Amino acid sequence: SSAAAKTLTIGLIPGDGIGKEVIPAGRQVLEALPSSYGLKFNFIDLKAGFDHFQAAGTALPEETLSALRSECQGALFGAVSSPTTKVEGYSSPIVALRKKLNLYANVRPVKSVDNGIDRPVDLVIVRENTEDLYVKEEKTFENPDGTKVAEAIKRITEVASKKIGKMAFEIALRRQALRDLGLKSIHSSPSVTITHKSNVLSLTDGLFRETIRNFYDNHLDKFESIELKEQIVDSMVYKLFREPENFDVIVGPNLYGDILSDGAAALVGSLGLIPSCNVGENFVIGEPCHGSAPDIEGQNIANPIATIRSTAMMLEFLGYDKAAAKIYEAVDANLIENKIISPDLGGTSKTTEVIEDILKRIN
Ligand code: ATP
Numbered sequence: 001s002s003a004a005a006k007t008l009t010i011g012l013i014p015g016d017g018i019g020k021e022v023i024p025a026g027r028q029v030l031e032a033l034p035s036s037y038g039l040k041f042n043f044i045d046l047k048a049g050f051d052h053f054q055a056a057g058t059a060l061p062e063e064t065l066s067a068l069r070s071e072c073q074g075a076l077f078g079a080v081s082s083p084t085t086k087v088e089g090y091s092s093p094i095v096a097l098r099k100k101l102n103l104y105a106n107v108r109p110v111k112s113v114d115n116g117i118d119r120p121v122d123l124v125i126v127r128e129n130t131e132d133l134y135v136k137e138e139k140t141f142e143n144p145d146g147t148k149v150a151e152a153i154k155r156i157t158e159v160a161s162k163k164i165g166k167m168a169f170e171i172a173l174r175r176q177a178l179r180d181l182g183l184k185s186i187h188s189s190p191s192v193t194i195t196h197k198s199n200v201l202s203l204t205d206g207l208f209r210e211t212i213r214n215f216y217d218n219h220l221d222k223f224e225s226i227e228l229k230e231q232i233v234d235s236m237v238y239k240l241f242r243e244p245e246n247f248d249v250i251v252g253p254n255l256y257g258d259i260l261s262d263g264a265a266a267l268v269g270s271l272g273l274i275p276s277c278n279v280g281e282n283f284v285i286g287e288p289c290h291g292s293a294p295d296i297e298g299q300n301i302a303n304p305i306a307t308i309r310s311t312a313m314m315l316e317f318l319g320y321d322k323a324a325a326k327i328y329e330a331v332d333a334n335l336i337e338n339k340i341i342s343p344d345l346g347g348t349s350k351t352t353e354v355i356e357d358i359l360k361r362i363n
C-alpha cells in the first residue's frame with residue numbers, strides 16, 4: 001500500500017534466564033513483517049529482573065518504568081527468576097508493572113495445531129488481574145483455646161468485573177472477525193463462558209457473574225452474535241479436559257483464571273508454546289507464560305514460540321490483527337511441518353534455528 005508506515009515503539013525487557021534467549025525472537029519477527037503491513041518499529045532495550053537486582057539493587061529501575069510510560073506503545077517481557085527463599089528488598093518486577101501500568105486483564109490463548117492431535121483446542125482464558133484473593137489481605141489469630149485461624153479477603157468489585165467482562169466480549173468479537181476473514185480456524189462457535197462458584201460464594205462470585213450478565217444485556221446490540229454461557233468452576237475443569245473444543249472465550253476472577261489457564265496449557269503439550277498478554281486501558285505487555293527455566297538456560301534450546309505468539313498478541317491488542325495473524329500462521333506452519341522443532345516438543349533444533357524457520361515463513 002502507498003500509505004505512510006506507522007512507527008511503533010516497543011520496549012524489550014528480557015529479564016533473566018531464557019528470557020534473554022527468547023525476547024530477541026520477538027524483535028526479529030516484528031522486523032521481518034513485510035512492509036505491506038504498514039508497520040515500522042523502534043526498539044528500546046530495558047532492564048528488569050533478579051540479575052539486575054543483584055547488579056544494581058533494584059529489580060525494576062525507574063528508567064524502565066518511565067521509558068515504558070513516556071515512549072512505548074507496548075512491550076515484551078521475557079521472564080524473571082523467582083528466588084526460592086525470600087530475598088530482602090526484592091519483589092517481582094512483572095507484578096509491579098501490572099499494578100503500575102494498570103494492566104487489569106491477563107489474556108491467555110491456548111491453541112493446538114492440526115498435526116494429528118485428537119482433541120483440537122483453540123480457546124482463550126481471560127483472567128481478571130487486580131483483585132479477588134490476590135488483594136493479599138490475610139491475617140491470622142488464635143481461638144481462645146489457642147488453636148490458629150487464618151483468613152483472607154476475597155474482594156470482587158463491580159468496576160473490575162465489568163472491565164474484564166467487556167474485554168472478554170471484545171475478544172470474542174475479534175475472534176469472530178478473524179474466523180470471518182478465514183484467518184483463524186476456531187472449532188467452537190462464538191461464546192463467552194463465565195466461570196464462577198456463585199452457588200457457594202453468592203455475594204462475591206455472584207457479583208462477578210451478575211455484573212458480566214448485566215453488561216451483556218446492556219450491550220446486546222454489539223454482542224448479540226456472541227452466546228453468553230456460564231459454568232461453575234469445578235465442572236468447568238471437568239469440561240475443559242473432556243471437551244475443550246466446545247469453549248471459545250472463558251472469563252473468570254483472578255484465582256480461577258490462574259488455575260484454569262495452567263490446566264488448559266497442559267492440553268497442548270509444552271509450556272514453551274503458551275503466550276500471554278497483560279492488557280490495560282492504554283498499554284500492553286506480551287509475556288510468554290513460562291518462567292526463566294534455569295535448567296535449560298544458556299544452551300540455545302528454549303522454545304521461542306511462546307514469545308513469538310506473545311509478540312503477535314501484543315500487535316493484536318494494539319489493533320494490528322492482520323500483522324498478528326501473519327505471525328500466528330508462520331508459527332502454525334512450523335508446528336504442522338513438525339521438522340524444525342525444539343527439544344521440549346521432541347525435536348533436536350536450536351532456539352535460533354526455530355526462530356530462523358519462522359522468520360522465513362513471515363517474509
Ligand atoms: P521460574 O522460577 O523462573 O518460574 P522455573 O524453574 O519454574 O523458573 P519454568 O520456566 O516455569 O521454570 O519452566 C518449568 C519447566 O518447563 C522447566 O523444566 C523448563 O525447562 C520448561 N520450560 C519452560 N519454558 C520453556 C521453553 N520456552 N522451552 C522449553 N522448555 C521450557
Ligand code: MG
Nearest residue numbers: 290291292293
Ligand atoms: Mg515457574
